[in-house]
Amino acid sequence: MVEAQHKKELERQLWNIANTLRGNMSADEFRDYILGFIFYKYLSERMENYANDLLKPDNLTYRQLTTHHQDELAAIKIESVDYLGYFLLPNELFEVLAAKGKNGEFILDELHDVLRHIEQSTMGTASEDDFNGLFSDIDLTSNRLGKNPDERNKIISKVFEHLNEIQFLLDDTEIDVLGDAYEYLIGEFASGAGKKAGEFYTPPTVSKLLAKLVTAGKTRLRDVYDPTCGSGSLLLRVAKEVGVANVGHFYGQEKNPSTYNLARMNMILHGVHYRSFSIVQDDTLERPAHRDNRMEAVVANPPFSANWSAADSFKTDERFSDYGKLAPASKADFAFVQHMLAHLADDGTMAVVLPHGVLFRGAAEGHIRRYLLETKNWLDAVIGLPANIFYGTSIPTCILVFKKQRPQADNVLFIDASQYFSKASNQNYLQNEDVDRILSVYQTRQNRDKFAYVASLQEIADNDYNLNIPRYVDTFEEEEAIDLDMVASQIAELDTEMVEIDNTIADFCQQLNIKAPR
Incomplete structure (x- = not known):
């Protein structure tokens, strides 16, 4: 108190x-x-x-x-x-x-x-x-x-x-x-x-959801990594799930110098010893700082559809070389995914927030998506979030969860949580019960009508590796059938009432010796 x-x-x-x-x-x-x-x-x-x-x-x-x-x-x-x-x-x-x-x-x-x-x-x-x-x-x-x-x-x-x-x-x-x-x-x-003020900040309940996804069933973490760490709040939210003292090391990288300073301050303010964190200021995709590290927990809310160089030299970079194609220069979303997967330990879990476009866009992104599903089979879950929950953008977003060693390797879980949120002025937000609803289904991995569906890899292949959530989670609400006999009966009752009203008006006008309206 x-x-x-x-x-x-x-x-x-x-x-x-x-x-x-x-x-x-x-x-x-x-x-x-x-x-x-x-x-x-x-x-x-x-x-x-x-x-x-x-x-x-x-x-x-x-x-x-x-x-x-x-x-x-x-x-x-x-x-x-x-x-x-x-x-x-x-x-x-x-x-x-x-x-x-x-x-x-x-x-x-x-x-x-x-x-x-x-x-x-x-x-x-x-x-x-x-x-x-x-x-x-x-x-x-x-x-x-x-x-x-x-x-x-x-x-x-x-x-x-x-x-x-x-x-x-x-x-x-x-x-x-x-x-x-x-x-x-x-x-x-x-x-x-x-x-401008919120570009480095992930809303608290979204951070909570990401943190719980990567720490499920764990009480300790060897390390946690955020390649676009902003003010460091997401790293610390992960630590909160297991206790700061139970995280071996914090790794982060941030491009913005001012936000990088905030991240280091935030670590120290939360009691993370200076020897226990390594946060670097630089462009993560162009100049990665932690090339040799493989982390147990990887989380990120990277800038949506950002530009990057997509230079030919990256085709031989170990982060991207296996995929055969690079993410488009105008949309770095999959480049961040590939970078994060390169730093994910074999026994680790990764959760990343991305725009919905990564689920269905074609060309190079479609090629990368297919490789991730068909060859690597690391995608564990797709979670659709409500629109307008991030500062500075109203677009709908999703969370992709990856594991290199998946217990349920023959399927992918799809969750449509887009309709579960509350409103506050001009911003939507997830409540704790919304987060709990998602986590409950993620843990039980069961179909839930109009909310969750466990899709087999064959179903995904049949959809040409398109991950658009409505292809798997049916949220269509059927309109109630119209009972024509009931409608006709109601119309007949109204006609009878109108005749009675007309007769009453006519009698009243006759008593007053005035002409009744037609």
Whole structure:
């Protein structure tokens, strides 16, 4: 109960801070500032708590250390960089700067130095790649924050003052409370600001469905991989199913630099140790970062029908060479599927969100689809989702589930969940019961009228490997037959009533000695 109340208050405060900046810049811009400052405060609190624990035998607190305690500071830095992955001096703590700003002092220059020092403290260490450039999207000289340095200092100081009222670390609950609020804020930006702010964000219940599909029957994962990881929320949702501590390693790649920074922050905010995640910023299809890894769980919500080079050199790339054809340059959907399958372990499960077109488009895509079904036989299920559940697009989507070692290798399960959703303003969304309905059928793998159908491989071959869901799940609603005798009887009754009404009107007019209407 205390945790839920704290989370609600945290969300309220964060949204109030967003409103402080909302008039000056777009949602995706102030997102970078707020989440960056949240991350700085979180790192600061972790640093102070960790240092205080180290200093307990000396009956000192971290803030009591000064320049006269060089030996202690040096020792704490070594321990901190090894355990936390970074280091902050006592005078660099968030609360110290927040207090200065509240007192009207100019803190922008000092803040700039502190954010750089956090990154510099990791140079040459194992955590360098995970912290390098994390705060690069925070431009303290931007005119969007104010026309001059004093105006910018005032607004940043106000944001710090609000954030300083929030206690992030609550005993053993800090990760879930802050992490959930962090995701809430990202979701609010996405739903309130359209495609640009939400392009890296998968709606929570869709993430939940993907996560449960790839973790079904498992309590631990060797590793989990998302080749288009965005803010990292989908990776973390998978981890939530088995527990963060029960995931050996997190792998991800993200093309957008700002979103890549969010993903690394999100990992750390959720208690993933810097040694346990490898997230790289680059184009996944053109320059894959994890070529030698085969993961137990693979999930993704890649950009729908994106462009890619489809260069001839990819015909000899091990990810694509077996298929004989490349995905079209104007539609990279199957290129992402092929890439993900190349990184899927033999005992793993993969779930990917794609536009419906992948189910039936022809040419090269039809060739790839046929190869996947006829030669590889890795497709386990096709799940049709409702339209308009993703930010920035209203197109209907589907989830494809793949396994290289399928227990039911002679069939493919088709689920039509397109009619099971709820509406919220202009956005549709899956409810938990909708997710549970899908998962129940996926686990039992049974036919369900107008919802699910287990199709044999022969049926799919007879359909020329077209996977369009209505070919397999019959959702046609027959109209009730019209009883003509009953209709004639009802018309006769109406005629009788009309005659009676006409006679009544005529009698009434005769009494009044007026002409009855015709």
